[in-house]
Amino acid sequence: MNFDLSKKKLTDINKYLQNIDRKSNVRKFKIENPSGHHAICAGLKDDIDVTINGHTGYYCAGMNQKASVTVHGNVGTGVAENMMSGNVFVKGNASQSAGATGHGGNLVIDGDASSRCGISMKGINIIVKGSVGHMSAFMAQKGNLIIFGDADEDLGDSIYEAKIFVKGKVKSLGADCVEKKMDDKSINELRKIFKDLNISENPKNFKRYGSARKLYNFKIDNAGAY
């Protein structure tokens, strides 16, 4: 089924996609002329497949559950923010805070993601095939941020238990983020993510970063680092 955002209201399209008739076999949808509209495909909760042809605005596919959303274009701030499950594929670049607070599912960005990618992520896998901007994985709690390119300043600042994998260069690490050994467990985890997403990359080419665990319980000895 095709929708044209130049002819139909965004709220009507979103309402339709958020309330899929579960008995129906129609599971594939296309959205044309997104023209940078905000909140396209926000709040989907069924196992459907949506393709968006063009560039989107803020919060595209936010709060996604189960659905697979593919954007053939760039996305604005907060793509797949607070995603619970499902897959979001971005064929272009992503703006700030991609995958912010995401609890689960996979967000795959073919281009670059800018500042604060994966901020406060809580279990999502974010794969960025390009580079990420500054303060990425800020206060990230759980999940994996996998970067094929480079990372700008303060990667993983105040990170909790999320894992960061970077193939390229890291400009600088944020407070309490350190390089960790790329152990067998991490290699296997990464291999599984790549396999599930049909990505041909060798996990051994990545460096791993995570929390030094000195900041998230207050210790007087660390006062200088706050």
Add this chain to the structure above:
Amino acid sequence: MCGIVGIYLKTKKYEKSLGKFLSGMLDNMATRGPDSAGFAIYTKENKNNFKYSICLNNFSEQDFKKKISKYFKKIKIIKYSDHVIMETKDEPKEVIKVINEKIKEVSIVGYGKSINIFKQTGNPKDVVKKFKLSSFSGTHGIGHTRMATESAITTEGSHPYSTAEDECLVHNGSLSNHNNVRRDLIKKGQEFKSENDTEVAAGYISNKISEGNNLKNTLASSLKNLDGFYTFIAGTKDGFALLRDEVACKPAVVAETKDYVAVASEFQAMAHLPNVNSAKIFEPKPGVVYNW
């Protein structure tokens, strides 16, 4: 919040459509700033004449003409709603003095050999219509839709701010050290018309340029001297430049084709531009000056 937009034409192909493009960009940014709007449009430079963009406020065009004719003889005035563009050979120093001292009912919003500035309170969709922005042709233009935060909704509080010949600035964000910077600039002879933080940033840029710096270096120096959060688009006779502060709280997106460069707070501002879907689209990096 506020919305900012800018478009610079790299070729002559779309010069006649510039006003139409900029008008659409401002229309689409009305959601980010419904309180007031303004724009600067750079048209072909007239080497012999200066153009003064003047807001009449509640003064009538006839009364203004009558008063100004006492001081300057060869003038041409074109009215656009409550603004006029006045063309004359007379130098800015004289004209500004006369208007500020003798015709206090009106206010100069900008001047130069190429720039035309219009700004007014009201929804951006209505503001662009009343100034007939779509009818303008030109080489580049910048615009602003304002959601007022630190000063009142007035014409003086609207952007763009022009503090020197053919220069102007639009700003999304707010500055925290503008009172200090304003005091320093006043000591150096810069004059301000409002309490607005952006006017201080515009004055800062004009002051640096008057000291011989180029626009790129001037903006780079503002990273050190202007504290706060901002995305700036600064226009000059030849082009414009873009800068985001190093934290990059305020958004910006750039679309570049072989014919134009467009900058806006959100992509939807430029969704109507020709071939934009095949443009090179990127988010400008924090703390980096981009200029065209």
